[in-house]
Amino acid sequence: xxxxxxxxxxxxxxxxxxxxxxxxxxxxxREVADLRRHNLRxxxxxxxxxxLLVPMAQRDQERVDAAIAAFQDAL
Amino acid sequence: MLDLRVRxxxxxxxxxxxxxxxxxxxxxxxxxxxxxxxxxxDTEPGRGAARPVRTVGWPPAMRPHLSGTGSVTLRDHVSxxxxxxxxxxxxxxxxxxxxxxxxxxxxALDKANRFSPVFSERTAxxxxxxxxxxxxxxxxxxxAGVAAFPAYGTLLGAVREGDFLGHDSDADLGYVSSRSNPxxxxxxxFELQRVVAAAGYRTYRYSGLAFRVDVVEADGATRxxxxxxxxxxxxxxxxxxxxxxxxxxxxxxxxxxxxxxxxDYPAPARPEKLLEAxxxxxxxxxxxxxxxxTPRETTEVLNQWFRGTGHxxxxxERRAAQRRRRPVPKGSSALAxxxxxxxxxxxxxxxxxxxRGRDALxxxxxxxxxxxxxxxxxxxxxxxxxxxRRDLPLEVRALNLDEWRWVLSEGARMSRAGDGPRAMLxxxxxxxxxxxxxxxxxxxxxxxxxxxxxxxxxTWTGKGRGGAGLVPVRTKQVQKLVERHGGxxxxxxxxxxxxxxxxxGSVGRVVAQWR
Numbered sequence: 001x002x003x004x005x006x007x008x009x010x011x012x013x014x015x016x017x018x019x020x021x022x023x024x025x026x027x028x029x030r031e032v033a034d035l036r037r038h039n040l041r042x043x044x045x046x047x048x049x050x051x052l053l054v055p056m057a058q059r060d061q062e063r064v065d066a067a068i069a070a071f072q073d074a075l
Numbered sequence: 076m077l078d079l080r081v082r083x084x085x086x087x088x089x090x091x092x093x094x095x096x097x098x099x100x101x102x103x104x105x106x107x108x109x110x111x112x113x114x115x116x117d118t119e120p121g122r123g124a125a126r127p128v129r130t131v132g133w134p135p136a137m138r139p140h141l142s143g144t145g146s147v148t149l150r151d152h153v154s155x156x157x158x159x160x161x162x163x164x165x166x167x168x169x170x171x172x173x174x175x176x177x178x179x180x181x182x183a184l185d186k187a188n189r190f191s192p193v194f195s196e197r198t199a200x201x202x203x204x205x206x207x208x209x210x211x212x213x214x215x216x217x218x219a220g221v222a223a224f225p226a227y228g229t230l231l232g233a234v235r236e237g238d239f240l241g242h243d244s245d246a247d248l249g250y251v252s253s254r255s256n257p258x259x260x261x262x263x264x265f266e267l268q269r270v271v272a273a274a275g276y277r278t279y280r281y282s283g284l285a286f287r288v289d290v291v292e293a294d295g296a297t298r299x300x301x302x303x304x305x306x307x308x309x310x311x312x313x314x315x316x317x318x319x320x321x322x323x324x325x326x327x328x329x330x331x332x333x334x335x336x337x338x339d340y341p342a343p344a345r346p347e348k349l350l351e352a353x354x355x356x357x358x359x360x361x362x363x364x365x366x367x368x369t370p371r372e373t374t375e376v377l378n379q380w381f382r383g384t385g386h387x388x389x390x391x392e393r394r395a396a397q398r399r400r401r402p403v404p405k406g407s408s409a410l411a412x413x414x415x416x417x418x419x420x421x422x423x424x425x426x427x428x429x430x431r432g433r434d435a436l437x438x439x440x441x442x443x444x445x446x447x448x449x450x451x452x453x454x455x456x457x458x459x460x461x462x463x464r465r466d467l468p469l470e471v472r473a474l475n476l477d478e479w480r481w482v483l484s485e486g487a488r489m490s491r492a493g494d495g496p497r498a499m500l501x502x503x504x505x506x507x508x509x510x511x512x513x514x515x516x517x518x519x520x521x522x523x524x525x526x527x528x529x530x531x532x533x534t535w536t537g538k539g540r541g542g543a544g545l546v547p548v549r550t551k552q553v554q555k556l557v558e559r560h561g562g563x564x565x566x567x568x569x570x571x572x573x574x575x576x577x578x579x580g581s582v583g584r585v586v587a588q589w590r
Contacts, residue, residue: 044483
């Protein structure tokens with residue numbers, strides 16, 4: 001994909017053969033990859049909060065233990 | 076067959092003259108298919124004058140079985156015509172080549188060139204529990220609001236042959252979520268795994284969008300059902316783990332049915348469209364040596380969204396499985412001895428990345444209540460049994476540093492578990508995991524060592540040879556990690572040649588504390 005995109009840019013952008021342009025494309029690709037990786041982390045955080053926050057807020061020792069045990073049983 | 080001639084079949088492999096197009100050849104021993112290969116794709120061309128001769132070696136998994144003499148047949152998979160047959164002497168041993176597992180079940184190589192009992196060897200009584208489990212699992216998933224269906228090889232077998240593919244070894248289910256962004260479909264997959272686990276199945280997560288369900292069959296063999304999630308977004312279907320392609324919603328819904336060994340299962344409205352997305356336009360032609368040729372763009376986007384939840388976990392699991400019957404090595408590492416000298420009696424020890432549990436078992440013997448963590452906990456089974464037999468204070472727990480859910484829930488559990496002093500041992504963990512895993516260890520230390528607990532770290536720092544799968548981690552990096560997670564470094568040392576561990580590489584040790 002990297003190569004294809006670079007070649008296409010070289011055709012449509014005046015002076016697009018520049019090293020600078022290639023570097024910008026590579027950087028954008030890295031940034032897209034970084035952003036995509038946040039999806040999994042965000043989903044994990046939301047899952048922990050949803051499953052464990054409520055029993056913890058209730059300060060019920062047994063419920064918290066049970067909630068953590070049940071959570072870890074399905075990881 | 077004029078366009079394919081076999082030159083030799085011997086202890087090294089097969090030599091062929093291939094003049095025609097690429098095709099699949101099955102290799103049979105005593106009339107039973109063991110392996111299949113493509114005559115061009117999977118072979119190497121000869122050099123110089125021998126150029127038309129192509130050769131292929133026996134797959135590594137097959138080699139241990141090749142002792143004695145065997146009756147070998149090479150058969151064109153599609154036409155069923157025999158290309159070659161004869162007796163082959165692999166070694167001088169006075170025995171026949173056999174392909175059976177420990178229980179005596181016939182085995183063959185699946186498409187990943189791994190040995191497993193294949194469906195074609197199994198009777199109705201063997202397969203009924205898997206069909207039952209598929210039905211039950213589909214109901215469990217339907218109860219959670221997801222319309223799943225047989226996918227990948229299972230769908231292919233059902234559509235093409237009304238049966239499991241003989242060379243396949245597991246069953247796959249897929250579903251297409253009603254949600255349309257990665258965060259939501261991952262959360263849904265987490266929830267589905269909880270629902271399946273609550274129904275009594277053992278589960279194992281592969282990635283943010285796929286998990287496995289273990290089904291124990293009538294003969295005690297465990298079969299694996301994989302559950303792959305997918306979603307439609309902007310006219311494209313993404314289905315874990317190989318599909319990212321333009322797709323119409325009405326090719327999927329409303330679901331139709333497909334027949335598998337006489338039973339009806341749900342299927343996409345146009346199963347052929349999904350099969351083409353999975354296997355390409357030639358899906359109708361049988362190929363027991365099939366390899367996915369997923370476009371790089373699809374692999375990249377699926378990797379970035381969903382994968383990365385277990386750095387080198389397969390390798391560690393394989394190592395753990397290979398060594399699980401051997402006794403736990405005696406003695407302890409220099410780092411464990413350092414911990415014993417530095418910590419008061421009765422300190423609770425968390426040994427993260429405990430491997431086979433040598434240090435954990437030794438520390439438990441010294442009277443430290445110890446928890447041994449590993450993301451391949453099978454390797455700790457022997458240590459756990461030894462501890463139970465000798466009444467030693469050792470607990471074994473699974474922990475995956477590449478999943479925040481493991482780390483955060485374990486940190487929460489530890490932060491609530493008693494007030495006594497605590498120490499964490501992390502020997503060759505930071506250098507065996509990835510950056511996410513390193514940060515997770517820092518986070519776990521910060522959550523479970525607050526109030527004076529100490530962390531003992533050892534890593535390979537890059538000189539000489541490190542162990543298998545290790546990357547260099549310098550003491551400076553460890554110090555930075557500790558500080559980033561709120562700890563204070565107490566001691567740093569580095570030695571060439573593994574210190575008193577007798578290794579060959581340079582190792583760094585860091586001791587840190589959390590207030």
